[in-house]
Amino acid sequence: xxxxxxAGALANRPQNAGGAWVRLSWALGLRQLGxxxxxxxxxxxxxxxxxxxxxxxxxxxANLAWFRQVTEAHGLGGHATLVxxxxxxxxxxxxxxxxxxxxxxxxxxxxxxxxxLEPVLRGPRRRAYVDLDPGFTQIWHERDAHVVGGHDAxxxxxxxxxxxxxxxxxGDIRWRRVRQPVVLxxxxxxxxxxxxxxxxxxxxxxxxxxxxxxxxxxxxxVHEFRKFWSLPQRAxxxxxxxxxxxxxxARDRDxxxxxxxxxxxxxxxxxxxxxxxxxxTSSGGEFSVAKGIYVETASxxxxxxxxxxxxxxxxxxVQDTGFTRELPADAGLLAFRxxxxxxxxARSIERDYTAHRRAARELAETFFDSRKVLTSFVDxxxxxx
Numbered sequence: 001x002x003x004x005x006x007a008g009a010l011a012n013r014p015q016n017a018g019g020a021w022v023r024l025s026w027a028l029g030l031r032q033l034g035x036x037x038x039x040x041x042x043x044x045x046x047x048x049x050x051x052x053x054x055x056x057x058x059x060x061x062a063n064l065a066w067f068r069q070v071t072e073a074h075g076l077g078g079h080a081t082l083v084x085x086x087x088x089x090x091x092x093x094x095x096x097x098x099x100x101x102x103x104x105x106x107x108x109x110x111x112x113x114x115x116x117l118e119p120v121l122r123g124p125r126r127r128a129y130v131d132l133d134p135g136f137t138q139i140w141h142e143r144d145a146h147v148v149g150g151h152d153a154x155x156x157x158x159x160x161x162x163x164x165x166x167x168x169x170x171g172d173i174r175w176r177r178v179r180q181p182v183v184l185x186x187x188x189x190x191x192x193x194x195x196x197x198x199x200x201x202x203x204x205x206x207x208x209x210x211x212x213x214x215x216x217x218x219x220x221x222v223h224e225f226r227k228f229w230s231l232p233q234r235a236x237x238x239x240x241x242x243x244x245x246x247x248x249x250a251r252d253r254d255x256x257x258x259x260x261x262x263x264x265x266x267x268x269x270x271x272x273x274x275x276x277x278x279x280x281t282s283s284g285g286e287f288s289v290a291k292g293i294y295v296e297t298a299s300x301x302x303x304x305x306x307x308x309x310x311x312x313x314x315x316x317x318v319q320d321t322g323f324t325r326e327l328p329a330d331a332g333l334l335a336f337r338x339x340x341x342x343x344x345x346a347r348s349i350e351r352d353y354t355a356h357r358r359a360a361r362e363l364a365e366t367f368f369d370s371r372k373v374l375t376s377f378v379d380x381x382x383x384x385x
Contacts, residue, residue: 003105004035005124007115011043011082014066015267017276018201022132022180022304024074024273026109029181029370033378038093038101039071039080042117048084058084064091070273083117099123107381112137113148126381127151130178134158134301135168135293139213142169153384155377159300159326166322167214168297177326178377180304181370187311189361190281195353198237198317198346199279200288201270201305204245204252211293219292222252224319228289228339232260235346239287242266242279280308285315285349285356287342298322306333311364315356317345327367332359 008023031037048061071080081092102123129151131137141147155178160166240262270276286309294301300322320335329335334345
């Protein structure tokens with residue numbers, strides 16, 4: 001059996017169940033293809049906190065507790081290693097064992113370039129960088145050439161990066177396209193749910209601020225959401241946001257409520273991988289906008305969260321980032337650029353909800369099935385010389 005390492009941020013983002021599903025889909029999808037997968041993560045000692053967000057020892061941290069909870073719940077308990085600092089402490093394999101495993105590995109999937117430990121990074125036969133933040137990653141790399149170095153191939157979920165009409169700089173890197181994989185067995189088609197209740201799980205601002213580039217300021221999700229304030233007053237569905245929003249944005253939260261959005265705390269409704277899945281499957285579908293940078297650059301970015309709504313047989317009404325160059329968006333998945341298009345999409349879904357549900361699952365099976373996505377990914381990585 002061939003070894004594969006999947007590296008990404010899990011313990012660094014405790015209770016971020018949506019982010020956990022991204023990393024799990026790569027690890028469990030590769031395991032489904034026959035790889036013996038080890039999930040690897042590194043964390044700085046200063047990032048260790050307790051459930052209240054206060055500094056804590058590694059052993060007592062919420063970070064370690066979350067890492068163990070997620071990996072054990074999904075069959076990776078004996079195949080996951082969390083490294084503190086430069087290898088001073090580990091959970092799972094010892095640092096020496098991890099280096100040995102890396103040396104025997106056929107491939108490394110380094111999600112967002114999270115793994116930077118050189119003794120581990122240089123071991124696998126093939127090393128792939130997977131970019132989840134098209135625009136941010138490439139502009140940062142343009143400013144600092146060390147951001148994404150040290151890999152054999154570079155993949156991005158931005159389907160239009162490097163193509164005409166997408167101004168994201170590519171420099172000396174060939175960015176290869178990869179879709180967000182989903183293990184369909186982990187996301188079976190659910191029952192009817194509440195057809196009139198559309199939801200999403202989101203952060204109002206996210207971890208990054210607006211990005212200045214070439215005389216413009218590339219925006220965040222908050223800037224896009226404000227363009228669609230009035231949707232719940234004009235569309236037939238109810239719209240609910242499991243929204244991480246800071247107290248400093250209380251005015252925005254009040255405006256959302258006044259405009260008939262329902263706002264709930266993601267820590268209460270989607271704090272574990274299981275409750276995240278339950279939240280998605282209890283919904284009638286998804287409505288969401290994208291970060292301004294994805295929209296303004298026509299990057300072709302597509303949300304991993306939306307992939308899971310589709311897999312569960314939940315139609316998605318989402319803002320177009322240019323992904324319609326690659327994906328059909330007429331049934332199950334509807335794209336919008338304007339408020340009028342969003343309203344029309346919502347009404348279309350209401351008129352034939354059953355057909356849209358069926359089409360949503362078909363899209364997931366056709367375009368995002370981890371078997372298809374990761375088989376192509378591995379084949380393309382093996383072809384790199």
